[in-house]
Amino acid sequence: QVQLVESGGGSVQPGGSLRLSCAASGFTGSRNCLGWFRQAPGKEREGVAVKWTDGGSPYYRDSVKGRFTISLDNTKNTVYLQMNSLKSEDSAMYYCAAAVDSTCFGGDWDVLGRFLDFWGQGTLVNVSS
16 A cells, blocks of 8 residues: 655745655555645645656646756655745645556646545645745
């Protein structure tokens, strides 16, 4: 059974940085799409950044490009999200998610959302002054 455990959320002022971590376990294959989604109160869940575990470029939603960086440490089975220049609109519950034995569908969030098999419990990010 795949398990995803997030950590690293917290409160930060606008312009600040946070790094989220997601420890993944239970994968039987090496070709999975792994990454981050978020949901703010009263809003729909949205994709933030994902990456295929077998290489290739990551995919980001437009509003975080240039500010967020997703990275994988395959030796530790951990995925990170480095978030810089945080804005108030980045405040949300951030979830680690995985699509097993799957590509990231070119960053098509609607399609990828239908193939996500596992979710973490979430970690809260609050950006405010």
